[in-house]
Amino acid sequence: MVDQDSYLHRGDGVRLDVVVVGAGLGGLLAAIGLALDNHRVTILEQATSFGEVGAGMRIPPNCFKILRRWGVDITYLKKTYSNGNRFLRYDDGSTLADMPHGVPELDFGGSYLMVHRADYHSVLLDRARALGVVIRGGHRVEEYDWNTPAAIVQGGLRVPADLIVIADGVQSSARAAFQGHELPPTDTGDIVYRILIPGQDLLSDPDMRDLISQPWVTSWCGPDAHVIGYPVRGGEVYNVVFCCSEKSMQDRPFQPGENKLVISDNSELRRRFSDWEPRVKKLIEHSGKEFLKWRLYDLDLVDNWVYPTGKAVLLGDAVHPMLPYMSSGAAMACEDAAVLRKVLSTATKDSLQTALQKYQSLRQPRASKVQKAGRVLQEAYHLPDGEAQRDRDIWILKDDERNPIYWGHKARRQWLFGHDAEDF
Numbered sequence: 001m002v003d004q005d006s007y008l009h010r011g012d013g014v015r016l017d018v019v020v021v022g023a024g025l026g027g028l029l030a031a032i033g034l035a036l037d038n039h040r041v042t043i044l045e046q047a048t049s050f051g052e053v054g055a056g057m058r059i060p061p062n063c064f065k066i067l068r069r070w071g072v073d074i075t076y077l078k079k080t081y082s083n084g085n086r087f088l089r090y091d092d093g094s095t096l097a098d099m100p101h102g103v104p105e106l107d108f109g110g111s112y113l114m115v116h117r118a119d120y121h122s123v124l125l126d127r128a129r130a131l132g133v134v135i136r137g138g139h140r141v142e143e144y145d146w147n148t149p150a151a152i153v154q155g156g157l158r159v160p161a162d163l164i165v166i167a168d169g170v171q172s173s174a175r176a177a178f179q180g181h182e183l184p185p186t187d188t189g190d191i192v193y194r195i196l197i198p199g200q201d202l203l204s205d206p207d208m209r210d211l212i213s214q215p216w217v218t219s220w221c222g223p224d225a226h227v228i229g230y231p232v233r234g235g236e237v238y239n240v241v242f243c244c245s246e247k248s249m250q251d252r253p254f255q256p257g258e259n260k261l262v263i264s265d266n267s268e269l270r271r272r273f274s275d276w277e278p279r280v281k282k283l284i285e286h287s288g289k290e291f292l293k294w295r296l297y298d299l300d301l302v303d304n305w306v307y308p309t310g311k312a313v314l315l316g317d318a319v320h321p322m323l324p325y326m327s328s329g330a331a332m333a334c335e336d337a338a339v340l341r342k343v344l345s346t347a348t349k350d351s352l353q354t355a356l357q358k359y360q361s362l363r364q365p366r367a368s369k370v371q372k373a374g375r376v377l378q379e380a381y382h383l384p385d386g387e388a389q390r391d392r393d394i395w396i397l398k399d400d401e402r403n404p405i406y407w408g409h410k411a412r413r414q415w416l417f418g419h420d421a422e423d424f
Helices: 025-036 061-069 117-130 175-179 199-203 267-272 278-285 329-344 349-381 387-395 410-417
Strands: 017-021 040-044 056-059 084-089 095-100 113-116 134-136 141-145 150-153 158-160 163-166 186-198 217-222 225-232 237-245 260-263 291-298 312-314
Touching: 017 025, 017 150, 017 158, 025 040, 025 117, 025 163, 025 329, 056 061, 056 117, 056 225, 056 237, 056 329, 061 329, 061 410, 113 117, 113 225, 113 237, 117 134, 175 312, 186 199, 199 237, 217 349, 225 278, 237 267, 237 278, 267 278, 312 349, 329 349
Parallel strands: 017 040, 017 163, 040 134, 084 217, 163 312
Antiparallel strands: 056 113, 084 095, 141 150, 150 158, 186 237, 186 291, 217 225, 225 237, 260 291
């Protein structure tokens, strides 16, 4: 087991100068972990400020235990403790299966939380700054010197380091250089709408209030689509995601080059989900105006996480973007940061490449497995009415590896949530 106290007391003397590219969740977590070991860390972020960005997300036990060990204080973070996953039939709302989490603290070593991404991001920012991490907003990295190494910011500013950690997301500008060829993300054919609804709006409706008062992750599964919702901020807000295959939409498809659109009303959703159960329709009526619709992207296995010079490394969505169906993208970035921290804990400038290759060898198989599990869920959630769907609804109730829902099989659930990324 990992000794918590050993992770809260740094040694003397700066060890490595590290530049982290990207101040998203993965970049902040990497910075926090490295700063705890007295590396000097600078984050370069193209955005000039941080605000109310994003929607709901989950912090599962495999991530929570790392945050606790690293002194990330979530005491005052508005959060909801998850009961587990509940699956419903799309047209009548009947329950297909309940998959309770049990007592995550006892079973997996950490809590299972549902939070607003902006709140979580703010907590990580505070922890990074408290550890002395320098965060430079408005610094868009346009190119790299892989030998020095150095990140070169728009306008020509060079920011040298001993190591560059690149956490610039699914559309990473650096990934191709690591592979020696272009490796763009691929369109999954699915699109999503993410919407936040005031919790009080649902609590005032007898048909809807249990979505807040009973904090399950609720998934309605139907042909070519599913709807998933859960309360965040202690029930102040209900986070709901409408996901469907683009081919099943009745409205204008995305045009070439379009990835995100702002939708001004809910008419698209009303048309697409017109034959779904009444509560789904009510969620759509509560959706308001001005919400985002965007494409979902995936990526094949990335061969090289470490640049050949051994002075730069990829992390998080830049190297293993996750479909949202497993709700594990942020947690996998957290695990990346934890492993990177540990392999660098004894590294010198001369041994960086060896340490970084160990990071890849430890993380690549697990991240790839979670990616593949998300693709299985994509198919399982969207089965059309018929024999395959009926088989799914039988197996979804069984603690068996043939259960198409990942968390429905105890051994898989333990592998995912019980994992301790620092225990190696």
